[in-house]
Structure formats: C-alpha cells, structure tokens
Amino acid sequence: MERQDDTVVSLRGVRAELGSRPVLRGIDLAVRRGEVVALLGANGSGKSTAVRSAIGQVPVTAGEVALFGTPLGRFRDWARVGYVPQRTTTEGGVPATVTEIVSAGRLARTRFGLFRGADRAAVREALERVGMADRAKDPVTALSGGQHQRVLIARALAVEPELLIMDEPMAGVDLASQEVLAHTLREEVGRGTAVLLVLHELGPLEPLIDRAVVLRDGCVLHDGPPPRASADIPPSSPLRSSRGYPQPGHDHVHPHDASGAAPIRTGPLS
C-alpha cells in the first residue's frame, strides 16, 4: 500500500477482549509521520485499550497492528516509541527520585543499560521541557498528581521518540503547565514526531491536533477533523495556530479560556 511508508501506527480491524468481554470491535486507526491524532470518547469506550493494543500490551483477537510498517510481532525498534500510560496510583514500594524514573525511559537508547553523558543530558533536557528540572532530585512521592503526570511525560520524551503515544497526558495538569506541555509537544511535532494521544478535552492542545478519532463502545464513530471549539475561527486561520501556548507579547490572560472555549466533552452525545 502506498501509505505504508509513512504510517507510524496502523490498526486494521482490531478486536480485543478483556476478561472475555469484547472491548474493541473492529477498529481502524492510522497515524502518519508528523501527524497529531487525538483519540476521544466516553469513559470505558475503549481508548486506553486501543492505545495499549497498538503497543502490544493488550492481546488482539483479530485484525492487524503495525508500528513503522512492521507487524507488531516482529517490531523490535522500541527506541522509536515513547509511551505515557494513563496514570495509575500504584507506585513502587521503594522511594525513587524523579531522575531515576525518567532515566528508565532512556534505557532503550543505551547499550546494556550503561548510561553515558549524552543519556544523562537527555534525561535532564526531558525534565526541563516539562518544567520539572528543579525537582529532579526529589522523591516522586513528594509530587502532586499533576507534577507526577509531567514526570511520566518526561520519561517518554527522554528516549527522543519518533512516535509519542500518550494516554490522557493532561489529566490533573493545571492550565499553565498544559500550555507549557503544548509548547513542548509543538516542538516535538516540529521535529517530525507523530503523536497519538487520548484526551477528554482538547484544551491548549487543540491547535496542534490534525485529526480526531472518536470511539464509542469499541467502534470508531468519527475519524476526521477535530470537533472545533469555536466555530468562528476557521481551521486555516493563523489565530488557531497561535492559540494555546504562551505568547511573549500576549500578557492579557483569559482565565476562562480553558473551560469556556473548549466545550468539547466526549460524553455519550458526541
């Protein structure tokens, strides 16, 4: 197929069961190089399962999954993939610092887990990009939920991936930090990184998103342009691309922007 070359994630007719209950019922999903695709849908619609089946964490009962054109079963090049799981409250029983957690994300780029100067620099840079460099030596248990989430994003960035898969990366992250992360993500996309992310509200990420896939009950309901927050701004307008990250000359803050201008709720009605 002609799109094989630049398709970084492809799910075709994917079905999956969890606890003998069908959760995905034939999903088609493709993300091309440099593309940002948002996966939307109500709680329990199968977003996390779809994302986890794309990286082989959920066994697929039918259909095909491929990463970078390689069937998942034969895919070994994990250094090209960065993954941010949906945050769970389970933590290891032993204290670990922010740096130690983020370093685990860099392992795929090392030989036998030996860290060189470049690896340490990559870990530091990843922390800087999520605005957590000042907490590098703190134990993760001393972080708030949103800070913890930013550490998990840094862990995915540390490997310098070509494909970022993020499951609700903005959950619990305050608006200011969301904008910092949107800015980081824009840089990533500028380098050609493809992004597949699960979201409930587009928020500051909205101008970045090329395409939205909406799931309902394990089926794709919509695959196309993202549901637009404000219909009066056309998608091609430069206004759209300038919104959503801090502007040096734009000191007038709209405190209601996030909740007011982004009424994209992915409830059962959407």
Next chain:
Amino acid sequence: MDFLNYALMQRALLAAVLVGVTAPAIGIYLVQRRQSLMGDGIGHVAMTGVGLGFLLSASPVWTATAVSVAGALLMELIRWYGRTRGDIALAMLFYGGMSGGVLFVNLAPGGSNANLTSYLFGSLSTVSPSDVTAICLLAAFVVAVTLGLRRQLFAVSQDEEFARVTGLPVRALNLLTAVTAAVTVTVAMRVVGLLLVSALMVVPVAAAQQLGRSFAATFAIAVAIGVSVTIGGTVTSYYQDVPPGATIVLLAIAAFVALTALSAPPARRRARPAAAARPAAARPAADPAGCTIPATRGAAEEAGA
C-alpha cells in the same frame, strides 16, 4: 578463642557478611514490585531441597538451590498464567515444599526433624568450608545480577508495562529476579535459616526507606543495615549460644524501629516544601514558611466569599 573456634567464627562471619549484602540487594526489587513475601514462599519450597540433600547424602546447599530455583520459576509461571487460582496454586507449592522437606528428611537413613532445625533457624557451628565455597559462588551471582542489571530491574519492578514498551525482555528479567531470589534464599539458609530468610530481604529495605529519598540511596542503606545486623547477630549468637537467625532478625527489626522514630521529623519537614510548590508551576527560589496574603484581601474576606 582456640583455633578451631576461630576458624569457625571466620567462616560464620564471612557467610554472615555475604547474607547481609545479598538478601537486601534482591529484597529491594521484591519490595518494589510488592512481592515481599516471595522469599518466604521460596524458603518453604527450599525445605524439600534440604530434605533431598539428606536423602541423597548430597550437599543440602546445592540441592536446596536446585529445588528453590525450580520452585521460584514455577511461582513466576503461576503468576503469568494462573490469574484466578494463582494464590491457591502458590499455597499448594509452599506447603507441598515444606511437607516434602519433612518427609525426605525422615526417609533419610538416621534422619529426623532435628536435622532440619539448623536449616530452619540457622546455625553457626555447622557452616562447613564447602558451605562457605558454595555461599561465595552463589553470592557472587546475586551481586552480579542485582548491581549489574540494576537499571533494568528497577525499570521492570517500577512499571512493568512501560518496561515492555522500552523493549526490555521483561519475562526474562522476571525469571531472573525469581532465580536470584531463590539463590539468595540458599545463601542465607545456613546463617539465618529458611523460615527467617524473608525477614532479612524485607526488613532492612523497610528500614532504609525511612532514610532514603532515592532508589540508589535506599539500596546502599539497606545493604549497610543488612551487613550490620548479620555481623551483630552472628557475634551475639556466638557468645550467647542462641540461633543466629533469630538474633539477626530481631536486630533488623530494632534498626527499623529506631530509624522510623529518627526519621519522623525530617519526613514532616520534607512534606512542607512539596505542599508549597503545588499551586505554582515553578517553585519559588526559597520556600516561604507561610502564605503571603495580598494586603487588600484578608483571610476573613476570602473565607466569606
């Protein structure tokens, strides 16, 4: 101290130091993945190996190593495949292992449960030169794995799903962890005893958690505590003629209690900067001790709003 006792004491101390290093070194990964009691299960299974050693007149250290490695691999396989009945299967493995040990020892010519006692609670006088050789070899393996693969084992124990997405051979690493834990059990068997092995894997780590802020520091502190209590317990049991295992474990628990009491104030001090940093995206250069309320708005006004 005559020479015989001196040589015996030297062997016992060497074995004790190796136990003090290896048990917390693998224990920290078990605690991190919340499998603190895995060592206890392996200890039960190893009893069959000890019994088998008596029955075949082979070295119980090596037969126990073989059986406990097999048992640990089986436990890991049960963890993968036996989702619902997993705990029942584990229970059968543990108690089957214990019963097998008792059965084999009594089947052995001239054997009785008394032979088993020194393996259950540890004993200094029975640590033979060949035991020390075996313990040295096994301990070298444990140290090589727990230090050499520390980043990989940390990643797998911290977040197994993420580790798989970084391309780590998670299944192989899990099996290696299980095997290393089994080997550690047999390293510790002569000194601490099979029934108390698990305590030395878990308690020094729990004590170190009270002080350590990073995984690396917790690792180092746990090993330091492990070595201190095994040396202390060995020396004490030499002079008091009590089983070393019990002394060592009680010392470890004492260390845990002492460190918990000592670290309570710093824990409170640590919590404050974290709370202060929460509202702002960037932490102020110095953590203020209190909130600065804007002059125009009083606290009462805020509460009334």
